[in-house]
Amino acid sequence: MNTLTRLGLGPLGQLEVRPARGDSVPTLALPPACASGGLPLMEALLQRRSQREFATAPLPEQMLGDLLWAACGVNRPAFGGRTAPRAMNYQEIDVYVALSAGLYRYEPAGHVLCLEVPRDIRSVTGNQDFAAEAALDLVFVADNSRVQLVQGEQREDYAYTTAGAMVRWRRTCICTVPGRAWRPCSALGSTVAR
Amino acid sequence: MNTLTRLGLGPLGQLEVRPARGDSVPTLALPPACASGGLPLMEALLQRRSQREFATAPLPEQMLGDLLWAACGVNRPAFGGRTAPRAMNYQEIDVYVALSAGLYRYEPAGHVLCLEVPRDIRSVTGNQDFAAEAALDLVFVADNSRVQLVQGEQREDYAYTTAGAMVRWRRTCICTVPGRAWRPCSALGSTVAR
Numbered sequence: 343m344n345t346l347t348r349l350g351l352g353p354l355g356q357l358e359v360r361p362a363r364g365d366s367v368p369t370l371a372l373p374p375a376c377a378s379g380g381l382p383l384m385e386a387l388l389q390r391r392s393q394r395e396f397a398t399a400p401l402p403e404q405m406l407g408d409l410l411w412a413a414c415g416v417n418r419p420a421f422g423g424r425t426a427p428r429a430m431n432y433q434e435i436d437v438y439v440a441l442s443a444g445l446y447r448y449e450p451a452g453h454v455l456c457l458e459v460p461r462d463i464r465s466v467t468g469n470q471d472f473a474a475e476a477a478l479d480l481v482f483v484a485d486n487s488r489v490q491l492v493q494g495e496q497r498e499d500y501a502y503t504t505a506g507a508m509v510r511w512r513r514t515c516i517c518t519v520p521g522r523a524w525r526p527c528s529a530l531g532s533t534v535a536r
Numbered sequence: 537m538n539t540l541t542r543l544g545l546g547p548l549g550q551l552e553v554r555p556a557r558g559d560s561v562p563t564l565a566l567p568p569a570c571a572s573g574g575l576p577l578m579e580a581l582l583q584r585r586s587q588r589e590f591a592t593a594p595l596p597e598q599m600l601g602d603l604l605w606a607a608c609g610v611n612r613p614a615f616g617g618r619t620a621p622r623a624m625n626y627q628e629i630d631v632y633v634a635l636s637a638g639l640y641r642y643e644p645a646g647h648v649l650c651l652e653v654p655r656d657i658r659s660v661t662g663n664q665d666f667a668a669e670a671a672l673d674l675v676f677v678a679d680n681s682r683v684q685l686v687q688g689e690q691r692e693d694y695a696y697t698t699a700g701a702m703v704r705w706r707r708t709c710i711c712t713v714p715g716r717a718w719r720p721c722s723a724l725g726s727t728v729a730r
Contacts, residue, residue: 375578376578377578377579377581377582378576378578378579378582379576379577379578379579380576380577380578380579380580381576381577382572382573382575382576382577383573383574383575383577383580383606384569384570384571384573384574384606385572385573386574386577387605387609387611387619388571388611388619389611390618390619390620390621391611391612391617392621392625408578411581412577412578412581415581417582417583417584417585423585425581425582425584426584427586499696502693502696502697502700503696503697503699503703504700505697505700506696506697506698506700506701506702507700507701507703508700509621509697509700509701
């Protein structure tokens, strides 16, 4: 299904949520992140480009764990410091992972995935033609009530900025809505771990 | 001057714009970015943390150039591809550099700084106590008129997300306003090149 068709069907609520495929386990403990490898930072920036073709096979668990840790994992366990910056250390964004086996929430403290919806919702996480079949889509959900010292109108600005800082190294869907509801609203192509 | 005082003086228009110090050259050609070095990516993520103490001495030109190239430099000269992702390849954000010598606009195509305001405006680029004396502040300015296929209300969302993707590796002030006017609206602590 191409992007224009998806753009038409989306507002009509006609994009398909499918039954889960694979093992919809309630929780999935991820392997500890490989925190010592990767390209040298400047070389990684030199190679950064958008990708619009993605493998459909599930990612190996190590790669999935590394990807999520890079997005918002804990890099300083003593006080829960994260790999991505955020204004005033608000933890207002949760990262959800849409897999063929279901929608999972990433829990940074335990580096674990928690099953939220045992269905394959990838098709409704983005309008681009690859969204429904990519190995995963990341969905960033902002709970603006956690951003207490910021005026209401600026809370979404903070959420978008924080989400942007999380996505530099990966393909993702950005998604912010107050109160834990969510809607896909834009897709930002980035370098994906392959 | 501490942050609370600055927060009070800011809305009153009482933060001080100072005369330029140093060499306010009209254009400054930056050395080509060192595109092969840096920490391995995962180790850089492991070390990421916020900084709130900054040297006041001007950055060496090589470091300044590398910092700006990492924010939004050209990594694929054949078609102007950038080091940071953006939705639909809109180039809606210009990066300005507030130095003691003046406010400069970074021109990615030529990897050059262009003088815009020959005054030291660092004091008005952020509310945090270090803003006025840090070696530089980066100011991200969105021209939403460049985001043509996006509905008006979503243009700022795009701008904040794009700016977030640019700032992961550096201390900066985020700043978006339609039509090239600008105001500082939030500061996001990140790892600074030191």
